[in-house]
Amino acid sequence: MGSVKIKTPVIVLNVKAYRESAGERGVTLAKTCEEVTRETGVTTAICPQQVDLALVAKKVKIPVLTQHAEPYAAGSYTGHVVLESVKAAGANGTLLNHSEHPMKIVDIDAVIRKAKELELMTIACTNNTDVSTSIAALHPTSIAIEPPALIGSGIPVSKADPDIVRNSVEAVKMIHDDILVLCGAGISTGSDIKAALELGVEGVLLASGVVKAKDPKAALLDLASGVP
Amino acid sequence: MGSVKIKTPVIVLNVKAYRESAGERGVTLAKTCEEVTRETGVTTAICPQQVDLALVAKKVKIPVLTQHAEPYAAGSYTGHVVLESVKAAGANGTLLNHSEHPMKIVDIDAVIRKAKELELMTIACTNNTDVSTSIAALHPTSIAIEPPALIGSGIPVSKADPDIVRNSVEAVKMIHDDILVLCGAGISTGSDIKAALELGVEGVLLASGVVKAKDPKAALLDLASGVP
Amino acid sequence: MGSVKIKTPVIVLNVKAYRESAGERGVTLAKTCEEVTRETGVTTAICPQQVDLALVAKKVKIPVLTQHAEPYAAGSYTGHVVLESVKAAGANGTLLNHSEHPMKIVDIDAVIRKAKELELMTIACTNNTDVSTSIAALHPTSIAIEPPALIGSGIPVSKADPDIVRNSVEAVKMIHDDILVLCGAGISTGSDIKAALELGVEGVLLASGVVKAKDPKAALLDLASGVP
Amino acid sequence: MGSVKIKTPVIVLNVKAYRESAGERGVTLAKTCEEVTRETGVTTAICPQQVDLALVAKKVKIPVLTQHAEPYAAGSYTGHVVLESVKAAGANGTLLNHSEHPMKIVDIDAVIRKAKELELMTIACTNNTDVSTSIAALHPTSIAIEPPALIGSGIPVSKADPDIVRNSVEAVKMIHDDILVLCGAGISTGSDIKAALELGVEGVLLASGVVKAKDPKAALLDLASGVP
Numbered sequence: 001m002g003s004v005k006i007k008t009p010v011i012v013l014n015v016k017a018y019r020e021s022a023g024e025r026g027v028t029l030a031k032t033c034e035e036v037t038r039e040t041g042v043t044t045a046i047c048p049q050q051v052d053l054a055l056v057a058k059k060v061k062i063p064v065l066t067q068h069a070e071p072y073a074a075g076s077y078t079g080h081v082v083l084e085s086v087k088a089a090g091a092n093g094t095l096l097n098h099s100e101h102p103m104k105i106v107d108i109d110a111v112i113r114k115a116k117e118l119e120l121m122t123i124a125c126t127n128n129t130d131v132s133t134s135i136a137a138l139h140p141t142s143i144a145i146e147p148p149a150l151i152g153s154g155i156p157v158s159k160a161d162p163d164i165v166r167n168s169v170e171a172v173k174m175i176h177d178d179i180l181v182l183c184g185a186g187i188s189t190g191s192d193i194k195a196a197l198e199l200g201v202e203g204v205l206l207a208s209g210v211v212k213a214k215d216p217k218a219a220l221l222d223l224a225s226g227v228p
Numbered sequence: 229m230g231s232v233k234i235k236t237p238v239i240v241l242n243v244k245a246y247r248e249s250a251g252e253r254g255v256t257l258a259k260t261c262e263e264v265t266r267e268t269g270v271t272t273a274i275c276p277q278q279v280d281l282a283l284v285a286k287k288v289k290i291p292v293l294t295q296h297a298e299p300y301a302a303g304s305y306t307g308h309v310v311l312e313s314v315k316a317a318g319a320n321g322t323l324l325n326h327s328e329h330p331m332k333i334v335d336i337d338a339v340i341r342k343a344k345e346l347e348l349m350t351i352a353c354t355n356n357t358d359v360s361t362s363i364a365a366l367h368p369t370s371i372a373i374e375p376p377a378l379i380g381s382g383i384p385v386s387k388a389d390p391d392i393v394r395n396s397v398e399a400v401k402m403i404h405d406d407i408l409v410l411c412g413a414g415i416s417t418g419s420d421i422k423a424a425l426e427l428g429v430e431g432v433l434l435a436s437g438v439v440k441a442k443d444p445k446a447a448l449l450d451l452a453s454g455v456p
Numbered sequence: 457m458g459s460v461k462i463k464t465p466v467i468v469l470n471v472k473a474y475r476e477s478a479g480e481r482g483v484t485l486a487k488t489c490e491e492v493t494r495e496t497g498v499t500t501a502i503c504p505q506q507v508d509l510a511l512v513a514k515k516v517k518i519p520v521l522t523q524h525a526e527p528y529a530a531g532s533y534t535g536h537v538v539l540e541s542v543k544a545a546g547a548n549g550t551l552l553n554h555s556e557h558p559m560k561i562v563d564i565d566a567v568i569r570k571a572k573e574l575e576l577m578t579i580a581c582t583n584n585t586d587v588s589t590s591i592a593a594l595h596p597t598s599i600a601i602e603p604p605a606l607i608g609s610g611i612p613v614s615k616a617d618p619d620i621v622r623n624s625v626e627a628v629k630m631i632h633d634d635i636l637v638l639c640g641a642g643i644s645t646g647s648d649i650k651a652a653l654e655l656g657v658e659g660v661l662l663a664s665g666v667v668k669a670k671d672p673k674a675a676l677l678d679l680a681s682g683v684p
Numbered sequence: 685m686g687s688v689k690i691k692t693p694v695i696v697l698n699v700k701a702y703r704e705s706a707g708e709r710g711v712t713l714a715k716t717c718e719e720v721t722r723e724t725g726v727t728t729a730i731c732p733q734q735v736d737l738a739l740v741a742k743k744v745k746i747p748v749l750t751q752h753a754e755p756y757a758a759g760s761y762t763g764h765v766v767l768e769s770v771k772a773a774g775a776n777g778t779l780l781n782h783s784e785h786p787m788k789i790v791d792i793d794a795v796i797r798k799a800k801e802l803e804l805m806t807i808a809c810t811n812n813t814d815v816s817t818s819i820a821a822l823h824p825t826s827i828a829i830e831p832p833a834l835i836g837s838g839i840p841v842s843k844a845d846p847d848i849v850r851n852s853v854e855a856v857k858m859i860h861d862d863i864l865v866l867c868g869a870g871i872s873t874g875s876d877i878k879a880a881l882e883l884g885v886e887g888v889l890l891a892s893g894v895v896k897a898k899d900p901k902a903a904l905l906d907l908a909s910g911v912p
Binding site for chain 4: 470472473474475478479480481482503505506507508509510511514522523524528530531532533534535536537538540541542544545546547551554555556557663664
C-alpha cells in the first residue's frame with residue numbers, strides 16, 4: 001500500500017465506536033487480527049477507535065490506521081486528529097471519507113498529499129462508481145467502495161450490486177493502476193469475500209460483521225478461508 | 229469535579245495537536261504534570277491528543293480528559309469519539325466547546341447529560357460572560373473562560389480583561405455554585421495564575437505556554453508557585 | 457418583538473424547503489397569512505424559503521424572517537446569509553437554531569448581538585427546558601420550544617408534553633421576562649393553539665400543518681380561531 | 685452550459701455577501717450585467733445573494749445562479765437551499781464548492797445529479813489541477829479554477845500561475861470535453877480576461893473586482909473589452 005507495501009488480498013477491520021471495540025476489547029480485537037494473519041497468512045489491518053490508536057499501535061505488528069484525520073499540519077488544534085500525530089502514535093495511515101464521516105473534496109486532496117509526505121497510507125471510502133473515479137484522480141493508496149445502503153445490512157455488496165464493484169475497479173485502475181480497490185458493506189463470510197475477490201477487488205473493509213460477532217476470531221477465520 | 233471530586237486550584241493542560249505533544253512526547257508531558265503534582269501538591273489534569281488518550285490514561289494517575297467528544301452513545305460511528313469509549317480508555321472526562329472546536333448548543337447539552345450518566349467530568353470553554361452564563365444553565369462540572377483573541381497571545385486574560393473573568397465567576401456561581409470556574413488564554417507564569425485566582429477562579433486552562441516551553445517542567449513548577 | 461414590537465399572540469409560519477412553499481407558492485402563502493391577519497386580527501409572521509426572502513418581503517406587510525442566518529458581518533462569503541443582507545432584503549429578523557439547522561452556541565450569541573445592532577428580531581428554537589434556559593441568557597427576542605420528536609408528528613407539544621412548555625415559559629421569564637415564548641411541533645388546529653396559550657406561551661411556530669394543508673387559508677383560519 | 689446552452693466566453697459574477705451587492709444594489713448589479721451583455725454581446729451571468737435570488741431572477745434575462753445549494757430533494761429542511769426551490773425561483777443553476785463554501789464530495793456528486801434531472805447548470809469551483817480532474821469525473825456543466833490564495837488579491841491567476849489554468853483545462857477536457865472551464869481569482873481587467881482566454885478557458889468567475897468597483901458598469905465594460 002503505497003510506501004507501506006502490504007501483501008494482498010487484505011482484510012481491513014474498522015472497529016467504529018462500538019462498545020464491543022472500546023478500550024481493552026479494542027486491543028483484544030487487534031491481537032485477534034494479528035493471530036489470524038499469523039495462522040492463515042492472510043493480511044489484516046485494523047482501524048482502532050480514535051482514542052485507542054496509540055495504545056493499539058504499540059500492541060500489534062499488523063498495519064494500524066486511524067478512522068479519520070484532518071488535513072492540518074501539527075499545531076494549535078483542539079480535539080482534531082492530524083496525520084503527524086497518527087505517525088507519532090506508531091500508526092500507518094488513515095481511513096478517509098467514510099460514509100459516517102464524509103469529507104470535503106479539498107480536505108480529501110490535502111490529507112492524501114500530507115499522507116504521502118509522511119509515508120502513510122490512505123484508504124478512501126466511496127459510495128458509487130463516479131465518486132470512486134473522482135477520488136482516484138487524487139491518488140490515494142486505496143479506494144474502498146461501500147454503498148451506504150448496504151453498510152451493516154448483512155447483504156454483501158458483491159451479491160447485491162456486483163456491477164458497482166466491477167465498474168469501480170475498472171474505472172479506478174484506468175486512472176492509476178496502483179490504487180488498491182477494496183469493497184465493503186455487508187461482507188461477513190468467507191464466501192462473501194471470495195465473491196468480492198472474483199469481481200476484481202484486492203481486499204475488503206469490514207466492521208460489525210466481526211466486531212459484533214459472538215466469536216470475532218471464528219468470524220475472521222471464516223473470512224480468511226475465502227481468500228484463495 | 230462533579231462525581232470525580234478534585235482538589236482545587238487545578239492546572240489543566242490541553243496539549244492540543246502540537247508536534248511537541250504527540251506520541252511519546254505526550255506521555256512525557258503527562259508524567260511531568262504528575263511529578264509536579266507530587267512535588268508541589270497542586271492538582272494538575274491533562275488533555276492528551278485524541279489518538280494518545282488510552283495510552284496516556286494508562287501511564288498517569290492524574291485526571292485525564294479528552295479534548296472533544298460527541299454526544300452519541302457507543303455505536304456505528306467512524307472517526308468520532310464517544311464518551312463510553314473515553315471511559316473505556318480509562319479517562320475521566322472531556323473538554324467541550326473549545327474555540328478550536330466550537331459545538332452546537334444541543335450537543336453541549338447532550339454531552340453534559342451523557343457525561344453525568346457515566347460519571348465523567350466536563351470542562352466547557354466559553355468566550356464571553358453571556359456564553360458562560362448560558363452554558364452554566366446546562367450544568368457542566370466546570371466552565372473555562374477563554375477569550376479567543378488572547379489564546380496563544382502570552383497576554384494573560386487576568387490582566388487583559390479582569391472584568392470578563394470576575395463577571396463570569398459571578399454569573400456562573402449564581403446559576404449553579406458547584407460549577408468550577410477556570411480561566412485560560414495567555415496564562416503562562418506563576419504570577420498570572422496568582423492574579424487569576426484572586427479574580428475568583430478555581431484554576432486555569434493552559435496550552436502553548438507549557439507545551440511549547442523549552443522546559444515544560446520548569447514552566448509548570450513556576451505556574452504551581454503562583455498557587456497559594 | 458424587541459425593537460420590532462408585535463402584538464401577541466403570534467402565529468409564525470416556517471415554510472421550510474417544501475415544494476408547496478417554493479417560488480410563487482411561497483408568495484401566495486405569505487399573502488394568505490396577511491389576509492388571515494387582516495380578517496381575524498391575529499398577528500402572523502412568515503419565514504420564506506431562503507431564496508425567496510427579498511421577493512416575499514416586497515409583497516407583504518406582515519413580519520418576514522429568514523430561516524437561518526450566519527453571524528458574519530457583510531463581506532466576502534459565498535452562499536451564506538448574513539443579517540445585513542436580510543435587512544437589505546426588507547425582512548425583519550431570523551429564526552435561529554432550528555432542529556433542522558442546529559447552531560454553535562458562539563454563533564447563536566453572535567447572531568443575537570448582531571441582530572440587536574440592526575434592530576432585527578430573533579426567534580431561537582430549543583429542544584428542551586435546559587436549552588431554553590441556556591439560550592434565554594443570550595437574550596433573543598423570542599424562544600420557540602420545539603421537541604424534535606414531535607416535529608411533523610401531528611401530535612401537539614401542548615398535549616404530548618405540557619410540562620416542557622410550562623417549565624420553559626417559567627425558566628425563560630425568570631431570566632428575561634421580555635423574551636416571548638412560543639411553542640412548536642405538532643400544532644395544527646385552533647384547539648392546539650388554545651391549549652398552548654393556556655400553558656403560558658405567547659404564540660406558536662408552525663410548518664407542515666399549514667404548508668401541506670389542502671387549504672392553507674382554512675388551516676390558518678382554524679388556527680386563528682383558537683386565539684381568544 | 686449543459687441543457688441551458690450559453691454562448692461563450694462568459695463572464696460570471698458572484699456577488700458574495702457584500703454590503704455593495706445586497707437588496708436593491710444586487711438588483712442593480714444584475715441589471716448592469718444585462719446591459720453590458722446587450723451593449724457588447726458578451727455573455728454574462730450572475731450569482732445573487734441567496735436571499736435575493738428569486739427577486740433578481742424576476743428582473744433580468746441573463747442566467748442567474750444561486751451561490752450554493754444542498755443535495756436534498758425539496759422537503760422538511762429549514763434554512764437550506766434546495767435545487768427545486770432554485771428552479772421555482774426562476775434561476776438557472778448553482779455555484780458549487782466555492783472556497784468560501786467547500787463541499788463534501790458526496791454532496792457535490794449528488795447536487796450535480798439532481799441539477800441534471802432539473803435541467804439546471806452547475807459551476808463547480810476547484811483549487812488546484814488534481815481537484816479539477818477529480819470533479820470533472822462528476823461531470824458538472826462547468827469547472828471554475830480559483831486558487832484560494834489569489835481570491836480578492838487583484839493578482840490574476842492567468843499571470844500568477846498560468847500552468848494551473850492550462851493544466852486544468854487539459855485535464856478536464858480529457859475527461860469530458862463538454863465541461864466549460866472558467867478561471868477566477870484576481871481577474872479584474874480586460875487584459876486579465878484576454879490572457880485567461882489565451883490559456884484555454886471559456887470564461888471567468890469574478891467577484892470583488894466588479895462588486896466593489898467605484899463604477900461596476902465601467903469595470904464590466906473593461907472586462908468585456910478583453911473578449912475578442
